[in-house]
Amino acid sequence: xxxxxxxxxxxxxxxxxxxxxxxxxxxxxxxxxxxxxxxxxxxxxxxxxxxxxxxxxxxxxxxxxxxxxxxxxxxxxxxxxxxxxxxxxxxxxxxxxxxxxxxxxxxxxxxxxx
Numbered sequence: 752x753x754x755x756x757x758x759x760x761x762x763x764x765x766x767x768x769x770x771x772x773x774x775x776x777x778x779x780x781x782x783x784x785x786x787x788x789x790x791x792x793x794x795x796x797x798x799x800x801x802x803x804x805x806x807x808x809x810x811x812x813x814x815x816x817x818x819x820x821x822x823x824x825x826x827x828x829x830x831x832x833x834x835x836x837x838x839x840x841x842x843x844x845x846x847x848x849x850x851x852x853x854x855x856x857x858x859x860x861x862x863x864x865x
Contacts, residue, residue, distance in 0.1 A: 771847025771849065803834050803835065809832075809833065815862050825854075827840045
């Protein structure tokens with residue numbers, strides 16, 4: 752069976768045998784995401800800030816992200832306030848980035864696009 756190439760059509764992989772992505776690998780995956788995602792200087796996390804018109808929209812978005820995190824068993828850090836939500840992904844198992852971070856980011860972008 753062919754593995755889906757589109758990140759939003761994939762699911763998170765088990766961590767066993769997985770290693771952190773190099774900066775180059777992370778940057779190659781970053782360009783497949785919607786604009787706004789950034790990699791930190793150490794290439795250990797990606798983050799993006801989403802903006803909303805009111806608190807209700809912000810919280811509805813956060814709840815949708817919580818569902819993704821639960822289904823994929825991969826959990827981001829959130830910074831939430833009235834009209835924004837900053838989402839930050841890192842694979843804590845090895846203190847770096849994995850393909851799972853980018854899969855979840857793509858799933859989030861799909862929700863934000865609706």
